[in-house]
Amino acid sequence: MAKKDYVLGSGNVFEDLGYPRPAEALAKAELARKIGALIAKRGLTQVAAAEVLQIDQPKVSALVRGRLAGFSLDRLVRFLVLLGSDVEIVVKPRARAMGRARVMVA
Secondary structure, three states, rough: OOOOOOOOOOOHHHHHHOOOOOOHHHHHOOOOOOOOHHHHOOOOHHHHHHHHOOOOOHHHHHHHHOOOOOOOHHHHHHHHHHOOOOOOOOOOOOOOOOOOOOOOOO
């Protein structure tokens, strides 16, 4: 049998890289991706997006580049609302009896 030249990932790159709270990091990244897509879809410049999001342009730049250290999940959800999106949060029992509960963005 040939030796594998790769390692199967967990499905969460942040977990694979050893981030301290990988589920939160992945959720933040997915929310930021959606925010960036909405900004692009509306044709907003970073300056115009900053006005809508009530932040300064350098923060918009950080956000769309995935530099999310200064952004909480709550703040990212608020940005989605300011961009005109409905946000629905669903709490339910975990899907797998043996697995850990998780945070997901659909």
